[in-house]
Amino acid sequence: xxxxxxxxxxxxxxxxxxxxxxxxxxxxxxxxxxxxxxxxxxxxxxxxxxxxxxxxxxxxxxxxxxxxxxxxxxxxxxxxxxxxxxxxxxxxxxxxxxxxxxxxxxxxxxxxxxxxxxxxxxxxxxxxxxxxxxxxxxxxxxxxxxxxxxxxxxxxxxxxxxxxxxxxxxxxxxxxxxxxxxxxxxxxxxxxxxxxxxxxxxxxxxxxxxxxxxxxxxxxxxxxxxxxxxxxxxxxxxxxxxxxxxxxxxxxxxxxxxxxxxxxxxxxxxxxxxxxxxxxxxxxxxxxxxxxxxxxxxxxxxxxxxxxxxxxxxxxxxxxxxxxxxxxxxxxxxxxxxxxxxxxxxxxxxxxxxx
Numbered sequence: 001x002x003x004x005x006x007x008x009x010x011x012x013x014x015x016x017x018x019x020x021x022x023x024x025x026x027x028x029x030x031x032x033x034x035x036x037x038x039x040x041x042x043x044x045x046x047x048x049x050x051x052x053x054x055x056x057x058x059x060x061x062x063x064x065x066x067x068x069x070x071x072x073x074x075x076x077x078x079x080x081x082x083x084x085x086x087x088x089x090x091x092x093x094x095x096x097x098x099x100x101x102x103x104x105x106x107x108x109x110x111x112x113x114x115x116x117x118x119x120x121x122x123x124x125x126x127x128x129x130x131x132x133x134x135x136x137x138x139x140x141x142x143x144x145x146x147x148x149x150x151x152x153x154x155x156x157x158x159x160x161x162x163x164x165x166x167x168x169x170x171x172x173x174x175x176x177x178x179x180x181x182x183x184x185x186x187x188x189x190x191x192x193x194x195x196x197x198x199x200x201x202x203x204x205x206x207x208x209x210x211x212x213x214x215x216x217x218x219x220x221x222x223x224x225x226x227x228x229x230x231x232x233x234x235x236x237x238x239x240x241x242x243x244x245x246x247x248x249x250x251x252x253x254x255x256x257x258x259x260x261x262x263x264x265x266x267x268x269x270x271x272x273x274x275x276x277x278x279x280x281x282x283x284x285x286x287x288x289x290x291x292x293x294x295x296x297x298x299x300x301x302x303x304x305x306x307x308x309x310x311x312x313x314x315x316x317x318x319x320x321x322x323x324x325x326x327x328x329x330x331x332x333x334x335x336x337x338x339x340x341x342x343x344x345x346x347x348x349x350x351x352x353x354x355x
Contacts, residue, residue: 008034010232038066045088064096097128103137136339182229188222191278201268224253283334325351
């Protein structure tokens with residue numbers, strides 16, 4: 001990481017091997033090298049092994065991976081999972097290693113299992129170079145983590161213009177700066193919701209700069225925030241790579257006039273009721289019904305943002321039988337795994353009524 005924000009390759013929603021290979025090469029040829037993966041990003045670790053680790057010199061890239069607290073009960077479990085992550089990625093060590101998705105509900109178990117202490121042991125063994133954590137909790141909990149664990153070298157936060165200007169994220173940023181922790185930004189485009197805006201909001205940005213993508217505004221905003229050293233973009237095709245590289249090629253803070261436009265965008269977004277799902281799919285692995293929750297929420301949000309009604313209804317009906325919103329049994333297991341703290345069963349009821 002450097003003092004100037006760099007573009008990180010968020011390997012959460014990757015396409016097939018051929019397309020991912022092209023994306024990895026284009027990204028690295030432009031001078032960037034930070035790859036972010038996780039145990040829960042289905043197939044991501046193995047895909048990076050094929051497209052990055054086996055094809056590029058080890059000193060030409062850095063990889064961040066994460067320990068999922070919900071998958072372990074003790075240090076023996078951590079050792080086993082960590083060994084599997086090294087095997088999946090084909091690496092001998094991780095440059096950055098994070099305790100994944102800390103929130104208030106996990107506070108006691110994270111401390112009881114001494115996960116930070118376990119991670120620091122991996123650093124002492126030379127298996128990890130830098131230890132940090134990603135965060136989805138309250139401001140008060142973030143303050144406690146930073147106080148308890150000064151050994152943490154960086155923090156990964158969800159920072160975007162929606163969560164900062166209309167939520168608590170600005171306080172998280174200030175806390176990280178106060179504790180001198182470099183910030184890695186995740187969800188700068190809030191799971192795509194800041195890339196596809198309601199028509200009235202999109203018009204504000206397109207009238208000003210028709211040549212720019214909607215997503216580029218969110219990326220630019222996040223990348224020029226104080227304390228930010230890296231912005232992760234969940235790139236899933238070459239178009240995303242090219243657009244992000246173009247944004248970073250001439251990176252500068254938004255002007256006062258442009259910030260006023262962003263405020264206008266948020267006003268228009270506030271007029272549209274949507275479900276704040278970022279399609280991380282953490283809930284999927286724990287759903288007894290194996291519902292496609294992210295797809296249900298995405299289709300609903302697209303409809304609310306002005307998408308074509310008949311087309312979106314058709315797409316909803318193509319979801320497999322038994323996997324749609326109305327198949328939810330409201331068991332609530334999913335809620336404990338949602339970083340956005342969505343009441344998922346309630347949201348699925350809304351989707352079911354809509355479609």
